[in-house]
Amino acid sequence: xRVVTLAGGTGAAKLLRGLAAxxxxxxxxxxxxxxxxxxIWGLHVSPDLDTVIYALAGTLDAERGWGLADETxxxxxxxxxxGADTWFNLGDRDLATHLTRTRxxxxxxxxxxxxxxxxAALGVAARILPMSDDPVxxxxxxxxxxxxxxxxxxxxxxxxxxxxxxxEGATAAQPAPxxxxxxxxxxxxxxxxxxxxTSVGPILAVPGIVDALSATAAPVVGVSPIVGGAAVRGPAAxxxxxxxxxxxxxxxxxxxxxxxxxxxxxxxDLACVTELERLGVQTDLAEIVMKxxxxxxxxARRVLERR
Ligand code: GDP
Numbered sequence: 658x659r660v661v662t663l664a665g666g667t668g669a670a671k672l673l674r675g676l677a678a679x680x681x682x683x684x685x686x687x688x689x690x691x692x693x694x695x696x697i698w699g700l701h702v703s704p705d706l707d708t709v710i711y712a713l714a715g716t717l718d719a720e721r722g723w724g725l726a727d728e729t730x731x732x733x734x735x736x737x738x739x740g741a742d743t744w745f746n747l748g749d750r751d752l753a754t755h756l757t758r759t760r761x762x763x764x765x766x767x768x769x770x771x772x773x774x775x776x777a778a779l780g781v782a783a784r785i786l787p788m789s790d791d792p793v794x795x796x797x798x799x800x801x802x803x804x805x806x807x808x809x810x811x812x813x814x815x816x817x818x819x820x821x822x823x824x825e826g827a828t829a830a831q832p833a834p835x836x837x838x839x840x841x842x843x844x845x846x847x848x849x850x851x852x853x854x855t856s857v858g859p860i861l862a863v864p865g866i867v868d869a870l871s872a873t874a875a876p877v878v879g880v881s882p883i884v885g886g887a888a889v890r891g892p893a894a895x896x897x898x899x900x901x902x903x904x905x906x907x908x909x910x911x912x913x914x915x916x917x918x919x920x921x922x923x924x925x926d927l928a929c930v931t932e933l934e935r936l937g938v939q940t941d942l943a944e945i946v947m948k949x950x951x952x953x954x955x956x957a958r959r960v961l962e963r964r
Pocket of ligand 1: 664665666667668669670733789797850852853855856857880881882883887888889890891932944945947948
């Protein structure tokens with residue numbers, strides 16, 4: 658069974674680990690968000706792609722949800738001594754990923770090619786595709802000016818007001834090789850529990866991807882990142898508000914209409930079921946907050962059943 662997923666970072670990583678426990682990794686394709694890609698110390702960092710690769714390689718730091726387990730930060734401290742910005746935590750071993758990616762891009766390789774190489778080198782058999790090889794940058798409009806997503810999320814800790822979100826470069830971007838084909842030929846498409854505005858939104862902004870999702874014969878199934886009127890973690894609620902989306906599974910379903918067929922929601926959101934079905938989205942009540950590996954696998958099993 659070919660399972661194709663749309664994925665951001667931390668929320669996606671958990672469900673992907675669960676899916677990889679249920680289906681062989683080689684049957685899994687991840688279409689990853691590159692809207693949060695950024696340049697730090699001259700290095701090209703792709704936070705969401707790396708989170709996904711590390712999760713599937715079994716090396717993601719489980720507590721933090723980003724970076725490598727058992728990481729050290731000697732280089733970061735040394736950079737601070739030179740007066741460099743250190744609000745973005747780059748770990749010592751993590752640096753090897755960014756150095757390898759940056760050198761390959763500088764040599765003219767595409768982001769998809771270097772992403773595939775990094776994943777393979779770390780023993781990841783799943784196909785990891787960036788949404789696009791072209792630069793798309795999620796920009797957060799605040800009363801004080803525009804910020805990149807990492808400036809907003811990591812440096813400002815998502816504490817500033819948001820008035821809008823733009824996907825710079827999206828209209829001119831093309832889906833990376835294999836993205837549209839993967840969606841068209843999938844047996845199941847899974848929208849991971851990721852931020853609908855800043856993780857899945859940039860993927861959907863790449864021309865052709867929404868059309869492929871609408872045209873595929875595969876059911877498209879989502880897991881809500883919103884539980885009981887709030888994000889499980891992170892700024893999804895504030896960002897959804899700027900889009901006029903209700904902070905509930907209904908807002909998630911509205912962002913993914915009309916191609917979303919089924920949405921897994923938390924039992925505490927039972928009150929949304931009637932309205933969701935009215936929107937044409939089948940609803941499944943489940944334990945969707947993943948607190949353990951067993952939980953991740955159990956939720957993945959629910960996603961895979963009843964296709
Ligand atoms: P980011 O790039 O690190 O922000 O990663 P994502 O967009 O993939 O993940 C953030 C989203 O995942 C947030 O909206 C969270 O509410 C959601 N999330 C995190 N953990 C869980 C979980 O265990 N279950 C569900 N349903 N959502 C989660």
